[in-house]
Amino acid sequence: MHPIQNKLTMSKFSLKINGKTLEVDVDDSTPMLWVLRDHLNLVGTKYGCGIAQCGACTVHLGDNAIRSCQLPVSSVGDQEITTIEGLSENGDHPVQKAWLEIDVPQCGYCQAGQIMSATALLKRNPSPSDEEIETAMNGNICRCGTYVRIKKAIKMAVSETQNA
Amino acid sequence: MTTVKTKIGRRSFIKSSALAGGGMVLGFSWLASCKMSAEEVNQLPKEWFKINGYLRIADNGQVTILSPNPEGGQNVKTSMPMIVADELGVDWKDVIVEQAPLDTAAFTLQFLGGSQSIRRGWEGLRMAGASAKAMLIAAAAQDWQVPSEEISARKGILTHTESDKSASYGEMASAAATMKVPEEVQLKEIKDFTIIGTSQKNVDGHKIVTGKPLFGVDTYKEGMLTAMIVTPPAFGLKLKSIDDSEAKNMPGIQSIFTIEVFNDDYEKAFFDTRTFNEVAVIVGNSTWEVMNAKKALKIDCEPIEGITETRNRFGRKWEEYTPGGLESTAKHYAEMEAIASKKATVKRRDGHPENAFKNAAKVLEATYTAPFLAHNCMEPMNFFADVSDNKALLIGPLQKPELTEQTLSARLGIPIENIEIQMTRLGGGYGRRSYAHWLVEAALISQKMKAPVKLVYSREDDMTNGIYRPSYRATYRAALDANNNLIGFHVKTGGIPQSPLHENRFPAGAVENYLAEDWTIDTNLTVGSFRAPSSNFIACAEQSFLDEVAEATGKDPIDFRLELLERAQHNPVGENNDYEAHRYAGVLKLVKEKSNWSNRDSVARGVAAYFCHNSYAAQVLDLTWENNEPVVQKVTCAIDCGIVVNPDAATNLAEGGIVDGIGNALYGEISFKDGVPDQQNFDTYRMIRMREAPKEIDVHFVESDIHPTGLGEPSFPPIFAALANAMYKATGKRAYKQPFLKERELLG
Numbered sequence: 011m012h013p014i015q016n017k018l019t020m021s022k023f024s025l026k027i028n029g030k031t032l033e034v035d036v037d038d039s040t041p042m043l044w045v046l047r048d049h050l051n052l053v054g055t056k057y058g059c060g061i062a063q064c065g066a067c068t069v070h071l072g073d074n075a076i077r078s079c080q081l082p083v084s085s086v087g088d089q090e091i092t093t094i095e096g097l098s099e100n101g102d103h104p105v106q107k108a109w110l111e112i113d114v115p116q117c118g119y120c121q122a123g124q125i126m127s128a129t130a131l132l133k134r135n136p137s138p139s140d141e142e143i144e145t146a147m148n149g150n151i152c153r154c155g156t157y158v159r160i161k162k163a164i165k166m167a168v169s170e171t172q173n174a
Numbered sequence: 175m176t177t178v179k180t181k182i183g184r185r186s187f188i189k190s191s192a193l194a195g196g197g198m199v200l201g202f203s204w205l206a207s208c209k210m211s212a213e214e215v216n217q218l219p220k221e222w223f224k225i226n227g228y229l230r231i232a233d234n235g236q237v238t239i240l241s242p243n244p245e246g247g248q249n250v251k252t253s254m255p256m257i258v259a260d261e262l263g264v265d266w267k268d269v270i271v272e273q274a275p276l277d278t279a280a281f282t283l284q285f286l287g288g289s290q291s292i293r294r295g296w297e298g299l300r301m302a303g304a305s306a307k308a309m310l311i312a313a314a315a316q317d318w319q320v321p322s323e324e325i326s327a328r329k330g331i332l333t334h335t336e337s338d339k340s341a342s343y344g345e346m347a348s349a350a351a352t353m354k355v356p357e358e359v360q361l362k363e364i365k366d367f368t369i370i371g372t373s374q375k376n377v378d379g380h381k382i383v384t385g386k387p388l389f390g391v392d393t394y395k396e397g398m399l400t401a402m403i404v405t406p407p408a409f410g411l412k413l414k415s416i417d418d419s420e421a422k423n424m425p426g427i428q429s430i431f432t433i434e435v436f437n438d439d440y441e442k443a444f445f446d447t448r449t450f451n452e453v454a455v456i457v458g459n460s461t462w463e464v465m466n467a468k469k470a471l472k473i474d475c476e477p478i479e480g481i482t483e484t485r486n487r488f489g490r491k492w493e494e495y496t497p498g499g500l501e502s503t504a505k506h507y508a509e510m511e512a513i514a515s516k517k518a519t520v521k522r523r524d525g526h527p528e529n530a531f532k533n534a535a536k537v538l539e540a541t542y543t544a545p546f547l548a549h550n551c552m553e554p555m556n557f558f559a560d561v562s563d564n565k566a567l568l569i570g571p572l573q574k575p576e577l578t579e580q581t582l583s584a585r586l587g588i589p590i591e592n593i594e595i596q597m598t599r600l601g602g603g604y605g606r607r608s609y610a611h612w613l614v615e616a617a618l619i620s621q622k623m624k625a626p627v628k629l630v631y632s633r634e635d636d637m638t639n640g641i642y643r644p645s646y647r648a649t650y651r652a653a654l655d656a657n658n659n660l661i662g663f664h665v666k667t668g669g670i671p672q673s674p675l676h677e678n679r680f681p682a683g684a685v686e687n688y689l690a691e692d693w694t695i696d697t698n699l700t701v702g703s704f705r706a707p708s709s710n711f712i713a714c715a716e717q718s719f720l721d722e723v724a725e726a727t728g729k730d731p732i733d734f735r736l737e738l739l740e741r742a743q744h745n746p747v748g749e750n751n752d753y754e755a756h757r758y759a760g761v762l763k764l765v766k767e768k769s770n771w772s773n774r775d776s777v778a779r780g781v782a783a784y785f786c787h788n789s790y791a792a793q794v795l796d797l798t799w800e801n802n803e804p805v806v807q808k809v810t811c812a813i814d815c816g817i818v819v820n821p822d823a824a825t826n827l828a829e830g831g832i833v834d835g836i837g838n839a840l841y842g843e844i845s846f847k848d849g850v851p852d853q854q855n856f857d858t859y860r861m862i863r864m865r866e867a868p869k870e871i872d873v874h875f876v877e878s879d880i881h882p883t884g885l886g887e888p889s890f891p892p893i894f895a896a897l898a899n900a901m902y903k904a905t906g907k908r909a910y911k912q913p914f915l916k917e918r919e920l921l922g
Contacts, residue, residue, distance in 0.1 A: 020425075037425070039463065044462040048400075056601075057461075058552050059633040063856035066552060068266040094385030103386040109383045111696015113375050113822055116830050117247030118382035119389060119552040119601030148207040151856060154247045155550050155833025157867035159826065171792050 014015050023083050027052070027087040028096025037082040043067045045083050046093060054094035054122045058151070064148030068130075069093045074129035077149070094122035097129060105129045110169040117155035124150045137168050187596030218874055221432040222870075223347040225309060226355070227280030228258055228302035233497040235344035237329050240274035243291040244573055245378070245609070246600030247830070248825040248886040250291045252377045254299055256819055257292075260459040261303030262361060264330045264343065265699075271377040276631035286573035286603055287703065288706040289787040289884025292819060296881055304359040306350070313349035314341060364817065364879050373822035378599060390570030391630060394557040398626045401427060401619045402464045404454040405639060406475045408849030410500045410698050415450045422457065424470060430456050431487055433618045435611050440584065444487040445577050449610040449639040449700045453729070455619055461630060468632070478698065497696050503645075506670055507543065510647040514541075518666055519692040522677035524748040525687035527653075530662030534653035534879070538726055542650075542715035544912040545843040547704055548859060549630030549642035553601020554636040559616035560626040561586065566593045566617055571600035571607055578610040585614050586621065605703030609641045634854045642844060643704035644669040646711040650719040658727040660738070661686055662730040667712065668693035671701060674708035679759060679785065681720070684738035699846070705834065706887035709786040714839070714912070717782035717895030722908065727751050731781050731899070732766050735759075750890040753785040760876055761792035761812040768874050769794035769810035780899030782892040787884030789815035790876075791833070795868075795896040799904040804915075806836060806868040809896070812888060813873065816880035823917040824885055825873045831889030832871055837862025840915045860913075 013156040019037055019038045037117045046052040046069070047141050055078055056067065058066030070092040072096045097103050101110075105128050124147065128151045131138055138146065152160070172174035219232030230238045239255035255271045276284055283294050307327050314332040315322035318339050326333050333340040343350075381388055406412060418430040433455055435448045442448075454473055480497045520659050531537060557570035566588050572578055575595045583590045602609055616629035631639065646669040653662030664683040667675050677690035684825040704710060724734035736759055741747075743755035762783050765771075771779070772795060778799070783792035796808040818824050841860035845852045853859035873889075898909040 036460075038639075040462045041646035042461065046180075048394075048460045048462070051394065053387045053394070056389075057391065057554070057630075059856045060465075061633075061855055061857060064552065064633075064861075079748050085301060094383075097384075101380055102820045102877075106383040110375065110379050113383045113826065115379060116249070116826060117552065117600060118376075120377065122385045126384060140869075147862075147864045151552065151861045151863065153550055153604070153834065153861065155837070155862070155867070156826070157833055157862075157864040158829055158871050161864065170270060 015018065021084070023086070025083070025086060025091065026088060027091045028093060033044050034083070036083060038082065040067065040083045042078040042081040042083055042086065042091065046078065052095050053095050056119060056122060058123070063151075064120070065127060066123040068126040068150065070130055071124060073130065073133050090171050094126060097125070103129060104167040105132065105164070106128045108163040108170065112157040112159050112163040112166060114156050114163050116156055120150060120152045124152065124160055128160070128167070132164070132167060132171070136171065138164075179743055181374045190294065192629065198452045199236035203267055221348075223351040225306040225347070225351055226302055227277070228299070229306055230357050231306075231343050231347035231350070233344045233347060235342045236268055236270060237262065238270045239342070240272050240328065242284050243295065244284070244286040244571070244575065244597050244600055244603070245273065246286050246571070246573065246603035248291065249376065249820060249874045252374055253292060253820040255377070255699060256369045256374055257296065257299040258303040260367050261300045262307050263328045265405060265728065266374055268330055268813065273597055276597065278793040284575055284702060286600070287608055292882045293884055300361050301359055304361050305356055308359050309350040309355045310343055310346050311351040312353045312356070313346045314561060316344070317349060317787045318668070321862055324742060325592060330811045332488045334449070339810050348608070356407070357828045370817065371821065374820055376823065388599040389553050389601045390558065391556045391601070393569050393598070393628055394414040394627050395439050395558065395560070398558070398628055399459065401459050401616070401627050401629045402632065403469055403615065403629070403634070403635060404456065404471050404473060405450045405880050406473070408500055409846065410478055410498060411475040412450065412478050413454060414474045414476040414545055416454045417474070419438060420471040420472070421622045424463065424467045425448040426459040427467045428457045428459065429623060430454065430467075430471065431622065433483045433615060433622070434619070435584065435614055441619065442483065442485050443577065443835050444485070445574055445608050445610070445824055446581055447609045447641050447700050447702050449641070453615065455615075457619060457623055457627065465632065466514065474910045486765055495696050496698050498698065501697060501699060502847050503545070503845040506645055510543070510645070510668065510670065513693050514647060514649055514666065516693070517666070518600060518693040520689065520691045521675060522682060522688065522690040522748070524682070524685070525867060527662050527664055527687040527689035530649065531664070534662060535656040536650045536654040536726065538654070538723055540650055540719050540722060540910060541647065542712045542718065542910050543647045544645060544714070545845060546699065546701070547838060548637050548640045548853070549604050549606035550601070550637065550861060551600070551602030551604060551606055551861065554633055554643065555606070555612045556629060557610075557613045558615070558626065558628045559620035561617050561620040562624070564588055567596070567615060568594070568613055569596040569598060569718045570613065571603070572610045572613060573600070573603050573605070573607040574610065574855050578613055579922040581610075582614055582617055586617055591722050592668040604705040605707065606641060607703050633856070635857060637844070637854050640844065640849045640851075641702035641712065643707075644672045644674075644701045646674050648674070648712060648715040650715065652719070652723045654727060660723060660727070662687040664689045665716070666691050667715070668695065670695045670699070672708065674712040676708070676712065676752070678750045679754040680742065680753055681738050683746045683748055683755070684742040686747055688747065706786055706830075706890045709784065709887070709891040710838075713782070713784040713786070713891030714894035714898060718898045718908070719785065721780070721782075721895070721899040721902070732762055732771060735762055737785065757790050757814050757876075758783065758785055761790045761814050764812035764874055764876060765792040765794050765810055768812060778900045778903035780896045780903060781903070782895035782899060784892040785890070786891060787887045789813060789885060789888040791888045791892050793889075793892050793896040795893065797897070797900040797904050804901055804904065805838070806866075806897070806898075807870045808870040810869065812876065813885070813889065814876035815877060815888065816878050816882040818875045819882055821875065824875065827885055828870045828873045828889040831887070832893045833862060833867045835890045835893035836897055837866070839897050839912060840866065841913050843913050843916065
């Protein structure tokens with residue numbers, strides 16, 4: 011948990027997000043999740059728990075999937091951040107296409123986080139085993155219970171990429 | 175064809191077509207941002223014509239269908255318009271779907287709950303499409319001066335073969351909008367459906383995978399403030415005072431105050447349940463600033479007194495008692511055990527159950543318990559409100575907009591016609607968003623601030639301000655004669671504070687001597703509907719017990735159930751048995767075949783079946799036991815929900831119910847100590863994760879011509895028991911207490 015911030019320290023930050031440089035003027039402790047949602051109008055990244063337990067807020071920091079609710083804006087520096095909005099130009103990343111083909115979502119709320127975890131996995135491991143998929147995706151909760159389809163979609167994205 | 179009177183939803187057709195008049199021109203300035211060729215731009219609709227409350231047709235033949243009910247993952251936003259489109263006679267690719275606003279004059283039952291959207295909407299949706307088609311045909315008949323019976327309408331084209339005339343729906347839309355609404359319409363024969371019964375993708379799929387704003391919490395408006403609540407830390411307490419000296423001076427904080435959700439003299443309706451009536455509110459500029467101030471706000475609380483309130487369930491009134499005191503889970507279980515040995519309310523008695531048990535060669539008895547559960551929708555409770563003098567605009571996710579609108583009108587003193595509720599996609603519902611007290615809270619906050627406000631619950635607020643699934647206990651007894659025939663059956667069950675008993679469900683009707691009785695215990699924990707209310711517990715207890723009885727009789731668990739259903743079908747005991755035995759048997763037979771049931775060599779297999787929300791489901795679960803953990807290898811599921819509108823989406827929903835059920839059975843629990851929830855976030859509230867989900871799920875639907883029935887809930891209740899029965903096969907131990915893995919850990 012974050013300590014109580016009696017006096018917030020406002021600073022200007024220049025952030026590299028989805029290939030653009032974006033400026034915000036926020037308190038140093040503000041998690042990237044709220045910078046994205048409240049200040050940059052990038053609402054695809056979702057709030058689910060605020061304690062890095064559910065994965066709804068997953069974004070990429072460089073090539074790694076991280077929980078943006080635990081990433082203070084002041085720690086980002088000039089590292090590149092990618093959100094669901096910046097994953098591909100037209101929603102045509104192989105993982106997004108597989109998600110649509112398998113028709114994964116039910117309510118859909120957790121799916122941006124699921125997709126960001128899955129894409130980071132495939133970047134570092136282009137052909138993961140079932141167990142590797144389960145390990146990489148274990149931080150993402152879906153109450154609707156779409157896990158079987160998520161796994162199927164990841165495997166489809168793997169085979170599409172390999173056949174391409 | 176079936177001819178029906180256009181009585182359901184007729185108000186909407188008349189009102190809307192009267193409104194339609196000429197053409198309705200929409201602005202298309204947004205096109206400037208799209209890259210399109212001149213040809214593509216030429217093909218875009220220039221004018222839209224409102225045919226009735228459900229649909230508009232453009233001059234280019236595109237059709238916009240409004241989906242009336244809230245979408246929370248059950249796929250109605252896709253499947254309800256599919257029904258309209260099929261009767262209208264258009265290609266699905268020409269259809270654009272929009273979420274309808276709350277409009278009680280135009281639509282009936284804009285409601286998410288009880289798996290009823292498709293079942294209740296079926297006739298009205300078909301009529302909306304069929305009557306629009308009839309109006310298009312009438313317009314063509316008038317234009318061409320030919321009899322309307324000679325005109326065919328399919329794939330968006332009107333054709334009169336004899337005179338070799340044809341026109342697209344788009345060309346006739348303007349004239350059709352002025353046609354009289356037909357008194358009667360012809361509906362398609364089931365065999366003629368072209369869209370219903372085909373798998374169509376989620377209409378919001380692309381927006382979901384690209385992170386577009388779809389959910390209530392994604393609402394951001396000019397000048398909008400963010401609000402959060404602070405409530406007492408324990409059930410049984412209420413606010414006494416707040417100390418905002420530190421919090422109010424924190425950056426970005428605008429105002430701190432308290433609100434009362436309902437007035438003291440307000441007679442609460444069924445869905446007006448509220449955990450804490452008075453809550454502290456912090457309003458500020460951004461979420462993070464408000465979250466910080468929330469930690470700095472100090473509150474002082476005092477115990478509540480026991481109180482009796484009159485509540486109103488759609489006109490039927492009842493007295494609800496809420497006791498004072500700080501409750502604990504250990505005490506709850508002790509109280510349930512104590513009351514279970516006392517006299518209960520008899521709900522059904524067939525034959526002479528006492529004699530059957532007295533004369534039995536063998537009596538089996540087992541007791542099952544289950545904890546309170548939190549809904550844990552992934553999108554925490556939230557709502558946007560913009561309330562000015564005598565007008566209110568509300569935007570967000572909720573399940574019962576029509577009822578909430580009435581509640582809000584009463585609380586704000588604003589007439590219903592001045593309240594506009596816009597429904598966003600729900601980031602999960604499962605019953606929780608039926609209790610829309612947070613909408614009332616958001617409106618009160620906006621009214622006080624004289625500004626647009628978005629109220630957002632933190633995950634902790636969401637979990638600790640729950641309208642929980644009740645805690646339950648059930649004791650089952652079975653009497654067997656010397657030949658192992660089931661001659662007596664007894665269920666005695668209850669819950670805190672509701673009973674899960676459905677006395678007329680199976681095996682009622684299949685056993686000569688039958689007794690069903692129940693009891694309840696009051697609580698100050700707030701409870702309400704949770705995916706398949708009460709069935710989500712009693713199915714597990716009943717179907718686990720039947721497994722035990724089948725074993726005691728030496729019979730195969732599926733054959734044993736089929737024998738009972740045979741009796742219920744051909745020679746039923748008693749009256750009011752609320753299931754169709756042959757359909758119940760049908761899903762068991764289908765799952766037996768599809769799971770290759772006779773093959774039970776390499777895995778532990780459990781079976782269960784249940785009927786609720788008008789649909790039947792049977793499941794076989796295959797389990798291995800590895801490193802002292804259950805590994806669900808496969809679930810085979812058979813469902814009879816009548817006609818399946820969108821098969822792949824229906825399969826997805828059934829898969830979800832199965833995964834969700836396994837998760838809740840193994841891990842789900844919210845427990846209390848002195849009124850304080852032990853679990854307040856996902857670090858302690860254990861949700862199922864991918865690793866624990868079945869490796870494979872195989873769903874089959876019974877082919878049927880029966881009008882569609884519920885699907886969001888029926889796959890959920892039986893899986894608890896299929897899992898328990900498979901765990902018994904794997905470990906030799908029966909699972910009586912949910913969550914199952916907690917019991918295993920306690921036993922070591």
